Amino acid sequence: xxxxxxxxxxxxxxxxxxxxxxxxxxxxxxxxxLAPAIGLLTVFLTYPxxxxxxxxxxxxxIGQRGIFIGLExxxxxxxxPLWWGAVxxxxxxxxxxxxxxxxxxxxxxxxxNNHFPLKSLLRAIVLLPWIVPTVLSALxxxxxxxxxxxxxxxxxxxxxxxxxxxIDFLGTPWPARFSLIAANIWRGIPFVAISLLAGLQTISPxxxxxxxxxxxxxxxxxRYITLxxxxxxxxxVMTFSIIFTFTDFQLVYAITRGGPVNxxxxxxxxxxQRGIAGGELGEGAAIAVSMIPFxxxxxxxxxxxxxxxxxxxxxxxx
Amino acid sequence: xxxxxxRRDALALGASAAALAVTGASAQTTSxxxxxxxxxxxxxxxxxxxxxxxxxxxxxxxxxDVFRANAAxxxxxxxxxxxxxxxxxxxxxxxxxVTSNSGAGPDIIIGFSDAPxxxxxxxxxxxxxxxxxxxxxxxxxxxxxxxxxxxxSDKWIGLPFGATAGPLIYRKSVLQSIGYDKxxxxxAGFVDLCQKLHKAGKPAGFALGNAKGDGxxxxxxxxxxxxxxxxxxxxxxxxxxKETIEALKWVKALYPTFIAGTSSWNDVxxxxxxxxxxxxxxxxxxxxxxxLKNDPATKAIAEDSEHQLLPKGLAKVSPMAGLTLNAMLFxxxxxxxxxxxxxxxxxxxEQYEPWLNANSGYWSQPLAAYAxxxxxxxxxxxxIFKNTMQSTYYDGYKGxxxxxxxxxxxxxxxxxxxxxxxxGAQTPEAxxxxxxxxxxxxxxRQGR
Numbered sequence: 001x002x003x004x005x006x007x008x009x010x011x012x013x014x015x016x017x018x019x020x021x022x023x024x025x026x027x028x029x030x031x032x033x034l035a036p037a038i039g040l041l042t043v044f045l046t047y048p049x050x051x052x053x054x055x056x057x058x059x060x061x062i063g064q065r066g067i068f069i070g071l072e073x074x075x076x077x078x079x080x081p082l083w084w085g086a087v088x089x090x091x092x093x094x095x096x097x098x099x100x101x102x103x104x105x106x107x108x109x110x111x112x113n114n115h116f117p118l119k120s121l122l123r124a125i126v127l128l129p130w131i132v133p134t135v136l137s138a139l140x141x142x143x144x145x146x147x148x149x150x151x152x153x154x155x156x157x158x159x160x161x162x163x164x165x166x167i168d169f170l171g172t173p174w175p176a177r178f179s180l181i182a183a184n185i186w187r188g189i190p191f192v193a194i195s196l197l198a199g200l201q202t203i204s205p206x207x208x209x210x211x212x213x214x215x216x217x218x219x220x221x222x223r224y225i226t227l228x229x230x231x232x233x234x235x236x237v238m239t240f241s242i243i244f245t246f247t248d249f250q251l252v253y254a255i256t257r258g259g260p261v262n263x264x265x266x267x268x269x270x271x272x273q274r275g276i277a278g279g280e281l282g283e284g285a286a287i288a289v290s291m292i293p294f295x296x297x298x299x300x301x302x303x304x305x306x307x308x309x310x311x312x313x314x315x316x317x318x
Numbered sequence: 319x320x321x322x323x324x325r326r327d328a329l330a331l332g333a334s335a336a337a338l339a340v341t342g343a344s345a346q347t348t349s350x351x352x353x354x355x356x357x358x359x360x361x362x363x364x365x366x367x368x369x370x371x372x373x374x375x376x377x378x379x380x381x382x383d384v385f386r387a388n389a390a391x392x393x394x395x396x397x398x399x400x401x402x403x404x405x406x407x408x409x410x411x412x413x414x415x416v417t418s419n420s421g422a423g424p425d426i427i428i429g430f431s432d433a434p435x436x437x438x439x440x441x442x443x444x445x446x447x448x449x450x451x452x453x454x455x456x457x458x459x460x461x462x463x464x465x466x467x468x469x470x471s472d473k474w475i476g477l478p479f480g481a482t483a484g485p486l487i488y489r490k491s492v493l494q495s496i497g498y499d500k501x502x503x504x505x506a507g508f509v510d511l512c513q514k515l516h517k518a519g520k521p522a523g524f525a526l527g528n529a530k531g532d533g534x535x536x537x538x539x540x541x542x543x544x545x546x547x548x549x550x551x552x553x554x555x556x557x558x559x560k561e562t563i564e565a566l567k568w569v570k571a572l573y574p575t576f577i578a579g580t581s582s583w584n585d586v587x588x589x590x591x592x593x594x595x596x597x598x599x600x601x602x603x604x605x606x607x608x609x610l611k612n613d614p615a616t617k618a619i620a621e622d623s624e625h626q627l628l629p630k631g632l633a634k635v636s637p638m639a640g641l642t643l644n645a646m647l648f649x650x651x652x653x654x655x656x657x658x659x660x661x662x663x664x665x666x667x668e669q670y671e672p673w674l675n676a677n678s679g680y681w682s683q684p685l686a687a688y689a690x691x692x693x694x695x696x697x698x699x700x701x702i703f704k705n706t707m708q709s710t711y712y713d714g715y716k717g718x719x720x721x722x723x724x725x726x727x728x729x730x731x732x733x734x735x736x737x738x739x740x741x742g743a744q745t746p747e748a749x750x751x752x753x754x755x756x757x758x759x760x761x762x763r764q765g766r
Contacts, residue, residue, distance in 0.1 A: 059763055061721065062415045063437045076759070081752075147579020148587075148596050170527075170582035172741065257528035259730075260581040261738045276412060277728040278760065279436065279721055 055285035062279040073286035082262050083287065086270040091294070093181055093266060094246045100185040101241060102234075105192025110226075112193065113200045123194070130190035138254035141183040145169035145255065170256055173263035180264055183251055188244070192237055199233035200226070238302045246295060267291045350690040353667050356454040359446045359658075367656035368399040372413060373428035374643070375404040377482075377605055380676035388669040389660075398656050411728075417648065425651035426661065431465050431642040431713055432724040434476030438468060441475050442647040442654050447662045448474040455667070456686030459707035465642045466684075469718035477647075477661050480674070480681030481640030483706040484535045484601045486626045489619070492520045492598040500624070501599070505543060505568050505631040512575035512599070520598035523576050523591050525583040526737040528730045531641060532585050534713070535601055537732035538639060540565045542711055543631025548726060548757060549717025555761060557735075558754040566739040566746035573740035581737050595619065601628065604679045604703050625702045639713060640706040643681065682706040722760040731756045 022028055056073055060066030077083040112123055129137065144151055146169075153166035170176045203226065211221050249268040252258065258265035258273060265273070267287055275284015371389075376382035382404060389400045403424070405413060410429055417423035418437040427433075434441055448466065452458045458466065462478040486501055493499070496514040512522045525532035541547060546561035573580075577597050580587075588600040593609070593616055610620035627636035647657045663669060665685070674683055675693040679700035683689065684707050694704040714723025726732065735753040738744040744752070 061763060063418050063440070063721065082756075145582075146587075147582060148577070148591050148594070166578060168579045168582070171579045172581070173743075176582065256582065257584070257730075259528045259734075259737070260526075261734050261741065261743050273729060276415075278725045279415075279728070280725070280760070280763075 052285050053289055055282050056289040057286075058282045060281040060285075062276070062281055066282050069282070073283050074290070076283070077286060077290060082265065082270065083267075083290070085262060086265040086267045086287075087290075087294075089177060089264060090246055090266045090268075090291075092177070093184070093248070094242055094298070097181045097184040097188065097245050098238065098241050100181070101188040101192045101245075102238065104185065105189045106196055108189060108193040109196035109200055112197050123197070126193055127190045129187050130194075134187065134250040135254055137187055138183070138251045141179075141186075141251070142255045145179050147171060171260055173260060176256055176260060176264050180252055180255060183255065184245060184248060187251065188241060191244075192241060195237045196230065196233060199230050203229045235303050235305075239299050242298045242302055243295060246298065247291065267294075349667065349671055349692075351667055351671055351687050352456070352690070353687065354454050354456075356450060358662065359450050361446075361655040361659045361662075363396065363398065363656050363659060364653045367653035368401070369426065369651075369653060369657055369660055370401045370403070370424045371426040371428070371660075372403045372405060372410070372417075372424040374407050374410050374430070377603075377680050378608070378676070378678055380678070381673070381680070384673045384676040385664075388664055388673060391669065392660055392663045395663075396656075396659065398653075398660070400660060414646070421648075421650045423650075424648070425653060425657045426645055426647050428479060428643050428645045429476075431639075431644060432719050432721075434466070434644055434646050435469065435719045436721045436724060437646060437648075438475050440649055442649055442651070442657075444474045444477050444647060444658065444661070445472075447658050447665075448477060451662065451665050451685060455665075455688065459684055459686060461640055461642060461707040461709045461712060462684035464710075464712050464719065465644055469720065475646070476644040477665070478684040478707070479643040479645055479665075480677070480683060481642040481706045482603045482680055482682070483638055483640045483703055483709070484532065484603050485628055485636075485638060485702055486599065486601050487592065487606060487623055488600075488626065489520065489595075489598040489622050490624050491622050492518065501626050501629055503629045503631070505629070508629050508631075509568065509571050509575070512572055515598055516575040520595075521575060521577045522599035523580050523583070523588055523597040524600060525585065525588055526573075526581045526733060526740055527583045527587070528733065529583060529585045529587070530728070530730075531603075532583070532588055532601065533730065533733040534727050535639075537736045538711070538713070538715075539601070539628045539637055540569050540736055541732065542637030542715065543629060543633050544568065545632045547716050548723070548732065549714060551716050553717040553720070553761075555754055555757050557732075557757055558750040562750045562753075563746045566736065566749060569736045569740050570746070581741050593619065604700055607699060608678055608680075623699070625699055627702065635710065637711050638706075638709055639711040639715070640682070640709055642684075642707070679703045720761075722757075722763075725760040726757050729756070729760070731760075 016024065023032070055066070057068055057070060058066035059069045059072070108126065112119070112126065116122075143149065147166060150166060150169065152169075153163070156163045157166060168175065169179045207225050207229075208221055211225060216224070246266075247268050248266060249272065252264055252266050252269050253272065256264045258269050267290065271284045271287035271291075273284075274280050274287060278284070373385075376385070386402060389402050392398065393400050407430075410427070411433070413423075414427050414429050414433055414437065417427060418440045421440075448458065458478075461481055466474050466476045466478045468475050488501060492515065493501070493511075496511075496518050498511055498514075502508055502511055515521050524536040526536065527533060541557075541562060544561050544565035546557070546559055546565045548555065548557050550556050577591060588597070588602060589606050589609070591597045592600050592602070592606060604625075607620055607623060607625070610616040610623065628638045630636055645661055647654060647661070651657055664673075667687075670683075670685075670688065671691055674681065674688055674691045675696075677693070679693055679697070680703075682703050682705070683691065689704055694701050712719065713727045714720065717723070731753050735749045738749045738752075739746050
C-alpha cells in the first residue's frame, strides 16, 4: 500500500480567503441574502406605512405642514357619525360580499372541477371579471344602475312590462348598498373560484373512490373529504378576500362616491374623501389607520379559525 | 397625448387660423376690443429659461389647439421653451398638491377657483402682471378679483384665465305648453313650474348626488336664493340659520317634482337626461348646448333650448358662481420672470381673444374689455355666459376664501345637506346642524 502525502504548500493554497470564510458563515450569509428584500420592504412598505401612521397623529393638511396632536384625530372620529357609518358599511359590505363570493365561487369551482366539453375555454371565461380593470367594471355597473338608462330597468319596464317605473338602484341607501355589494361579488367570484379550483384539483381521487366503496353519499364525500381537504386553501383565499373587500375603493368611488348621503362610504373612500379631496391629510390618515384593527382581527379570525389543523383533518376542534 | 409644441406646430396652426376655423369669424376683421396704451412691465428673463405648465384638459378641442398655438408663438418670439401638459379635471388638484408639497414640478399650474388660496404660501405674487393687464383691458371683473386676490388684501396670488357658469337650460316648447314663457324668478313660482313639468311628464332634474360641479351649483343656488350662506363676511359659519332651514324646505318641496334618481346623479347625469329628452329643465354649462347643437340627431333639441340665469329668489342678482381657471406661479420655479412674461403674453389681446372665441362661450373673460369679443355675438343662446365673471357669488360666499371653503365644497357638505332633507333622511334642522358641525371641523384648522 502506498501513501501519498500532499505537499504542505498545496494545502496552504487551498485555504479559503476571509471573504469566502465570511460567506461560509451561515448567519452572515442569511443576513446578506435577506438584506435586499429587507431594504426593499423598508423603502416601499415600512416607510409609507410609517408615514401614514405618523400623519394620523398630526394635523397635516394639503399645503400645510402639521404638528403632532396625539389622539385628537381619533377622538374626533369616535364622535363622527360619518366614520361610524363607514365602519358599519365596511363590515357589512365585507361580510355579505365575502359570503356571496365564497358561496358562488366554491359552487363554481365544484362545477368547473368536473369533466365536460370546452372546460378550458369556460375556465378562461370565468376569469374575465377578474382581469377586467376594476374601474372599467365599475363604469359598466354605473351604467347598469343608472336611474334613467339602466338595462335592467329597460328589460323590466319596456320589454317584460313587469314594472311601470325604473328602479332607483343608487338613489336610496339600502338599494345602493346592496347594488355595490352585488358588483363586488361579481368581480370577486373568479378569484375565489379559480383559487378553490386549484385546491380541488390537489385532492386525490382515490379518497373519493374509497369513500364511494364505503357507500358515502355525495354530501358525505363533500363534508368529510372535500371540505376538510380544502380548509387550508379556503383559509388563505378567505383571508385575502376579506382584505381586498374591506379595503375596496375603486368600485364604490367610481359608482357612488360614497353617496347617497354618505350611505355607501367605506373606510377607504372616506379616508380619500377627507384626506385628499377635503385636504385633511392627518384625519384621512387616521381613518386609514383605523382600518388596521379590523383587518388584523378579520385576518386572524379567518386564518387561524379556518386553518386549525385538527379541523383540517376532520376532527373536532379543541 | 403630445405635450410639446414644435415650431412646425406653430406654423401649421396659427392662433388666428384656429380661431377662424372654430368661430367662423374673420381673422382679418378689426377687433372691437379696446386696449389702453399702458407700458408693459419689463421682466428680466432668466438666462436659459424654459417653462413647464400644467392645466386642465380642454372641453372643446379648439381650446387646446389655440392654447398650444399661443404658447408656441411665445416660444418663437422669446426663445423660451414652454411645455404644456393637459391633465384631467379630477387630477389637477392632486397634482397641484404634490407639486406644492414637494416643491418640484411645473412652474405654472392652472387650477380651479380657490386653488391659489390653498397654496398661498408657495406662490409668487403677480401684482405686476395683473396691474398692467387690469389697466390695459378695462379692469378685472368681480369674480376674477375674488378668486385672484388673497382674502382681505390686494395681493394677487392667482391669475384668472376665465370662468364657466351653470345657468338653467330648458325646453322652450315644453314650458310654453304648460303656460310659461320663461322660468319664474321667485322660489315659489319655480316650485309651481316644476310641479307642472312633472305633471306634463317632462320633469326637471338637478344633481343631488356627489357631483362636484352641478351638485354644488344646485346646493349653492338653493342657499343663496334664500339669503342663506355658509359664512358671513367675517368668516363665521352661519350655515345653521333660519334662512338655511327655509332653503331646505324649498328643496324638500322641489325634490318630488324631479325625475327619479337625482340623489345619485353625478356631473354628467343631467346632460344625458336632458339630451335624451327625459327632462326638460336643468342647470348646466354651455357644453350641453353645443353638444346638442353639433350633433345632427339632437340639433332640434338645441334649437328648442334656451338658457336663463338661475332664478334670483330673495337675492338681488342671479346667485350663480362661475368655475374659474386660476393660474398659479410657484416659488420653486427657477424662472419666475419668464413665467410672468408668459402669463402676460397669453392674456394679451392677440392671444387671448382668439382663445376666448375658440372656446365658444365655455370660458368667459376675467377682464372687462374682452366682453367685446366676437364669440359673444356669435350665437344669442351663448351671450348669457358673457358676464359670468361679473358674479359676486363664489364658493365660500359671503366669507373670505380659504382652504376650508374649498374643502367644504370638495367634501360635498352642502349637497349632502340638501340631499338628506330631500330624500327624507333628515329634517332640515338636523341636516343644517350636521353641515355646521362638518364645516366647523374643516374651518378649525384650514380657515386661515
